[in-house]
Amino acid sequence: MIEIAGLRKTYRAKGRRDRAVVAVDGVDLRVAEGDVFGVLGQSGAGKSTLLRCVNMLERPDAGTVTVGGVELTALKRQPLRLARHGIGMIHQHFALLSSRTVAGNVAFALEVTGVPRNERRARVAELLELVGLGGRADAYPSQLSGGQKQRVGIARALAARPKVLLSDEATSALDPETTESILRLLLDLNQRLNLTILLITHEMTVVKRICQSAAVMRDGRFVESGAITDLLHRPGSELARGLFPLDAPTALDGHTVVDVTVSGAEADAPLLAEVARRFDLDVRILAGSVEQLAATRAGRFRLALPAGDDAPLNFLRERGAQVSPPVAEPVAQPVDRPEPTGPATDIDIRGAAS
Ligand SMILES: Nc1ncnc2c1ncn2[C@@H]1O[C@H](COP(=O)(O)OP(=O)(O)OP(=O)(O)O)[C@@H](O)[C@H]1O
Incomplete structure (x- = not known):
């Protein structure tokens, strides 16, 4: 038109x-x-x-x-x-x-x-x-x-x-x-x-x-x-970030942190529970929501999954989810050094989110 x-x-x-x-x-x-x-x-x-x-x-x-x-x-x-x-x-x-x-x-x-x-x-x-x-x-x-x-x-x-x-x-x-x-x-x-x-x-x-x-x-x-x-579903989409801002940590020890976007029927499917059951792992939702948009239901989540296994992420992709690259590389817990006293990270998470 x-x-x-x-x-x-x-x-x-x-x-x-x-x-x-x-x-x-x-x-x-x-x-x-x-x-x-x-x-x-x-x-x-x-x-x-x-x-x-x-x-x-x-x-x-x-x-x-x-x-x-x-x-x-x-x-x-x-x-x-x-x-x-x-x-x-x-x-x-x-x-x-x-x-x-x-x-x-x-x-x-x-x-x-x-x-x-x-x-x-x-x-x-x-x-x-x-x-x-x-x-x-x-x-x-x-x-x-x-x-x-x-x-x-x-x-x-x-x-x-x-x-x-x-x-x-x-x-x-x-x-x-x-x-x-x-x-x-x-x-x-x-x-x-x-x-x-x-x-x-x-x-x-x-x-x-x-x-x-x-x-x-x-x-x-x-x-x-x-x-x-x-x-x-476009990697790095500014619109996806704007519609579903994820205000959450970008790193968790021993975990891979990713942003997952779903739409249509998958937005309401118990997808995360299915991943947890199928791969017998703890999925942590750091932030996220599911909402009704004009054209579709959609959701976006920041998830932390145990590091070192791509199979759960591949499963999510097979189910039509868009999975970002790791938001931040896993940070190893320092063993011998004292706990840091300052903020855990100064990364601008809005900039780091994908
Ligand atoms: N009649 C005009 N003469 C000179 N410059 C103009 C004129 N109209 C707009 N501009 C300039 O063109 C650019 C784009 O302006 P425009 O109003 O289209 O943007 P916008 O995204 O609609 O912003 P806003 O929401 O503030 O109106 C700006 O730099 C503005 O200063």
């Missing part, structure tokens, strides 16, 4: 061609119809610029953007305006018109696309029902909570029945409970309307709750990208 190839966007300070910021630096992206794709990255990574290039609010310097089979980068002004009607957008700070009521804000999107007045009224009512704001048509934005304002934003974005919704940090200004309700609404709309959603966020929760696919963006580039189920 959305295809981006070789996208580049550079900002140049006026009159200073030497002072350039490469905001998007060669991004390729494919979002399938009905998918929810999240682009995750810190401030300045280039996420907003990328999103604004998808509906051509920013014109890229190079590369192509194709939405629903139409190459937007090849369109002139007027056909581009029409094509944009097929792409809705929601914003972090809602961007509502304060002088218009809820109904007026949603109707505005229909006015600009030329929908006749009598049709507008019915469509607005339908849209407000869709986002759970049926009773608030006559309220003004200042009388609404943040979550309600975002619901108006969503209704307005869907007014022209777009097949694609772009979400620019739509939940960043909301508290966790409201975030949850807006994410539930987006997921519901994705499923009911087969809406393709491309969202940018710096919140791991958003990816965890609603994305089937994701990319991690840094310095204008994607450092990893794909289906979440694939990324979870």
Whole structure:
């Protein structure tokens, strides 16, 4: 539904061609119809610029953007305006018109696309029902909570029945409970309307709750990208680390410490108990959790197994688990020397985790 190839966007300070910021630096992206794709990255990574290039609010310097089979980068002004009607957008700070009521804000999107007045009224009512704001048509934005304002934003974005919704940090200004309700609404709309959603966020929760696919963006580039189920099993995946942080020791005497990632049916299977029974060994879980993601159940654990036997790890791999290389080499217990008094390790475990 959305295809981006070789996208580049550079900002140049006026009159200073030497002072350039490469905001998007060669991004390729494919979002399938009905998918929810999240682009995750810190401030300045280039996420907003990328999103604004998808509906051509920013014109890229190079590369192509194709939405629903139409190459937007090849369109002139007027056909581009029409094509944009097929792409809705929601914003972090809602961007509502304060002088218009809820109904007026949603109707505005229909006015600009030329929908006749009598049709507008019915469509607005339908849209407000869709986002759970049926009773608030006559309220003004200042009388609404943040979550309600975002619901108006969503209704307005869907007014022209777009097949694609772009979400620019739509939940960043909301508290966790409201975030949850807006994410539930987006997921519901994705499923009911087969809406393709491309969202940018710096919140791991958003990816965890609603994305089937994701990319991690840094310095204008994607450092990893794909289906979440694939990324979870990719050795060294930043996304896997972010979704399942393992705050735990990286070494245990006489043990090999590894990080194990499982998804799908194996996430709920008694896999670790099976390893312990089958190989007659003690498996220590140093940290870990199993969670429901949008696309799958998944779990990630840091395990300590008795050193020197690869068979249990190979068994886990055969059962579809991704097993990291040893997180830290086993440390022999000093026999003759006194116990160290300082911290056992100063390794940054977040950096050491794989
Ligand atoms: N209109 C602009 N003119 C000049 N530089 C810009 C402009 N817009 C963005 N940039 C620069 O491009 C880079 C990427 O910015 P962008 O807003 O796309 O990142 P982001 O990941 O969305 O960050 P944030 O979440 O803070 O908005 C940054 O260095 C930013 O300063």
